Amino acid sequence: MTLKEIAAELNKFSSVLIFCHTRPDGDTLGSATALKIALEKQGKRADIACESAVPEKFSFVPGVGSVVNNVKELSFRYDAHVAVDCSVEGMMGDLYHYFVKNKNTFNIDHHISNSNYAKYNYVENRAACCEIIYGLLKAVDLEIDADVATCLMLGVCTDTGYFIHSNVTADTLYISSELFKKGGRLQEIGKKLFKTQKKARALLYADVMNRIRFYLDDKLAVISINKSDLEKFGATSDMTEGFIDYPISIEGVEVAVSILENKENCYKISFRSSGTVDVNQIASTFGGGGHILASGCMINGFFEDVKDKIIRTVSLYL
Ligand SMILES: [Mn+2]
Structure with a gap:
């Protein structure tokens, strides 16, 4: 399926639970929070589940405070389950058992080793999963505001080591430029994650x-x-x-x-x-x-x- 088809399919659902991988990094969190904020702006329900606690250094990221560690706290039944930045089901930890309970599962990822574990799989070799989420939001005209742009930029910055790894492409820089124009807070990410440590x-x-x-x-x-x-x-x-x-x-x-x-x-x-x-x-x-x-x-x-x-x-x- 093309990204446009995946986006159109996902757009049919009015409530979505998004799954991050364990030991979450900037890319899985940025992908999840961007998707959540953009879906909510459309009046949909979106929540994020992650088995591990979110590291404190990511506390500045919009929407990250609402990540749920224990899905048992979520009594709601969602229309769709979406995994982001998870190359294999095991990366979700035990949450995978919850993920597969839904019949409309999505797997959106950028790891070439991805095992296509969902009903709808979209895997593309890109620097960051956030680049794919950017394309997905664009494909169905979801609004990219300054917060969404910051979330997406987070994943691009962390998975490229602040644009220094060899995975950076012209597309990476083009998307980053578009995110910057939309108010993505590049300097804040740099200061909080690359120039500061405990x-x-x-x-x-x-x-x-x-x-x-x-x-x-x-x-x-x-x-x-x-x-x-x-x-x-x-x-x-x-x-x-x-x-x-x-x-x-x-x-x-x-x-x-x-x-x-x-x-x-x-x-x-x-x-x-x-x-x-x-x-x-x-x-x-x-x-x-x-x-x-x-x-x-x-x-x-x-x-x-x-x-x-x-x-x-x-x-x-x-
Ligand atoms: Mn990643």
């Missing part, structure tokens, strides 16, 4: 980067963050977003990996590639996925075993 994050960052390990002739750089590191500085796991940009910036490093302890013997792995290695393929060997240059997965086991598995797998692709 003391706990800064100290954790210094500690983690001091322990970077190099393997495979320095082509692989690995950072690791476990629960006790977080506790030491009073940091939370969402503060580690963006850490991996540092090891991948090192000359000669082709793949960077972040190993973040999720719970005992369960690690959230993030991969970045400097351009030659397809880390979507590497993550998919562990049941994950994402993009060619940025992907992720979960691996269970003892830390040393998990790390060895990663090193062995990456060595096959170098």
Whole structure:
């Protein structure tokens, strides 16, 4: 289906529940809040569900205060369920069981590894899911006011590392320009998310980067963050977003990996590639996925075993 057809289909419904992925980032939150605000302006009912709490740094984002963590609080029956920025159903966490209960499910995403888990799927390889939501709102003439523009710009800014990643296209800049014209608050996003951080994050960052390990002739750089590191500085796991940009910036490093302890013997792995290695393929060997240059997965086991598995797998692709 084309985006216009998906938009027309979604436009038929008068109440929509929007699903974000767990450990929400700027793109899933920006996509959801933009869609919610635009639908509400049309007199429709729209709510947002996300299994994880929204990190405090996003509290400035319009509409983010209304995100519900427990769908049991929502007794309302919605006409449609829409997942944004979720490449696989598992990214919604346990909320997926609620998502599939609806017969009109939509999956709007920009990850090439998307598993097309909904009734209506729209997947396009773009820098951010927010770019797709922009096209969707335009396709059915939903109003893009300054708040909607700010939400959409948020996802574009965060998924492109403030326009520096190689996923930026002419379209990314064109859409950003249109959002800026509509009042999208680019500088506020930059200041709140790219030029400000908590003391706990800064100290954790210094500690983690001091322990970077190099393997495979320095082509692989690995950072690791476990629960006790977080506790030491009073940091939370969402503060580690963006850490991996540092090891991948090192000359000669082709793949960077972040190993973040999720719970005992369960690690959230993030991969970045400097351009030659397809880390979507590497993550998919562990049941994950994402993009060619940025992907992720979960691996269970003892830390040393998990790390060895990663090193062995990456060595096959170098
Ligand atoms: Mn995204």
